[in-house]
Amino acid sequence: MTLTTPAEAPARDGRRRALGLRADVRNLSLLGVLAALVAVGGLTRPAEFLAGSNLQLVLTQASVIGVVTVGMTFVITSGGIDLSVGAIVALASVWATTLATQEFGFAGILFTAVAVGLGCGLVNGVLVAYGGMVPFIATLAMLASARGLALQITDGRTQIVTVPSVLDLGVPDAYVLGIPPLVLVFAAVTAAGWLLLNRTTFGRRTIAVGGNPEAARLAGIDVRRQRLLLYLLSGLCCGIAAFLLIVLAGSGQNTNGNLYELDAIAAAIIGGTLLSGGRGTIVGSVLGVLVFTTITNIFALNNLQSDVQQIAKGAIIVAAVLVQRRTVRDSEA
């Protein structure tokens, strides 16, 4: 019984799903929320909210946490969790903005941010994959240590960036067709993340490991290596996000990335990624990020305090997950 690709034309019954329409149905509720938020913003602050500069601001703000969320989505899809993302962003941003690093200019800052992210991801990955530690604990330890190290490096001071080529990326002159470069990076990371998850063996293995680790192992997948690579990927995303944050803020601070872990997890979950693993959606995660960033923007424009904002965020998480559970149940019943 040898197998060859059949000469007959492949059936097309899976085309609808192949185009990803099925996943989009699940994202519809989130798009609805986003549309409602835009309506609220447009009604309460028509002039400010819909201005092009505000749109640029929202997208720019979404870029940093968005890149982190893409990495987080992979980790959660594999059944893991990375609590250390915010701390890694902080550590990478301060390490990349020390006076010594800044001497190497643009390339030095970019390289350091990415290298620190990868290094932290490597430690997380080794602890989880080969040290047998529970991801929650391993990355919690990384959270504490990376924050501590960031504080040690800065001594609590803000490190101003003096490299012009880095700062120039954040000014309107650098915008490409009106799009800030940071947003372009976010879009590129999103596209790469989507392709990686949905079109490559790496993505397929990630889903398999998250869906049923024992079955994945017995199917011949090197589950430990896959887990290591996933935490590396999350670290890489944190490094990129740290660089974006340096450009955005023009400085590096040890308080950067505060509570990013919670925002990224929340965005991934309301986007439709299963916390238990086995299913992940990059598009959903990005929509989740946009929903949260838009809320923040609307509240800021309306001069509402962050306490109200936090409550609204919490309510949206609960509502989105409840709606999704219903949709998932209906589509798979």
Added chain:
Amino acid sequence: MEGITKTFPGVRALDGVDLDVAPGEVHCLLGQNGAGKSTLIKVLAGAHQPDDGRITWNGEPVRLRSPSAAVRLGIATIYQELDLVEGLSVAENVHLGHEPTTAGFVRTRAAHDTTTALLKRLGHPEIDPARRVGELSAAQRQIVSMARALSHDVRLIVMDEPSAALDPDEVANLFRIVADLTADGVAVVYISHRLEEIRRIGDRVTVLKDGRAVARGLPAAATPTREVVALMTGRDVPYVFPDRPAAPPAAEPVLRVQGLARKGEFEALDLELRPGEIVGLAGLVGSGRSEILETVYGARRPTAGRVLVDGRPLRPGSVPAAVRAGLGLAPEERKAQGLLLLESVTRNVSVSSLARFSRAGWIDRTAERDTARTATRALSLRPDHPDARVRTLSGGNQQKAVLARWLLRGCRVLLLDEPTRGVDVGARAELYAVIRRLADDGLAVLLVSSEVPEVLGLADRVLVLREGRVVHEAPARDLDEHRVLDLVMEGSPTA
């Protein structure tokens, strides 16, 4: 119990079973794996709701809606897989769910005292009620389970293979406990594979086969073994097994297992497997069958010995190495170990061969679907729909998805662990034919099954295992079911 019927999706587990138990009697339940014993006692324990039938308790019809309802009536069950909380103490386990309390606070002292008394009654005063159950031996846990059952005011105790984990002298103690209980008028339903145990302590025997009671209330001591075995094995549903090839394959062995062992699980095993050959491992639960397969496959690390494919030794304890060398495993727990339940048939089939449809990690999804489909069609997997969720398939078709995975991978040695578990009787014949056809096409197959007729009917050669050791090896056609059952059961600790 009268006319108890229970149907699971695709399987009729119990088909109108009657069971009557008198106070102070030991009523034994016998039957092969899958005969419906476990389902029956779960109905009795309130854990399963029967689809049909009546349960009468002291002359009153009752409905056991939940395990706690059964316990309230005085029915306690000691399961084979012990249901203890390892992180809690002995006393806490014994009183789990009915702790002695004062205003919501557990009276620890009282719990310890009653536990001590119960353990003493069970002949194990040395177990400290304060110890964590996780630190106890299997036999001690058995005692704790029993203490928990006795902590209720029980009138009927169901014991599912209570002697399986026990040493001979502990079994003697168990029998003493059973005798004490029955002297107090407690009824015992006793499940065991070991005929001689049943003969020693049983009063009456009910034999289950394929979900039906084929004999009820036989006198335990007086019924000859031959008759009991005949009842257990005689089948209404004949299994249709494919023909064996006329001549045994003469090719060089593709798989050689040399002195493979895992401490506490199985002892030095030697095995040769030729292309085109199906070799069966027969033995009871706990005889080391699945452990052997998983160790050959690299999913468990052997303590001694090695596995060679084409004369080259495999890296021990590495599944990826085994898969690269051409091994494939259809695991015992198909859903827990074999399938990605959230995924489609295609993705379940392709998961071990992703490199085949990808370049630089990039998956050609058209090629993936098409070749996966060729494999599923070759095995007549239904529905013939690559995007069907694997979860929605019947047991037999799920198994075919796992087989298709290895067919697609081009695997040369197929390890099958309980390939027909949870597969409807009607669909089994088709699965048997598929397995034989794969062998005829040059695959070497190592088959494990707790159903002796399946091993005898499908395999060319059979190794009989008892307690981790090969006790007999012969061509399948030279063995019959009685002989194998004799071999796997003889010499058990109490004999």
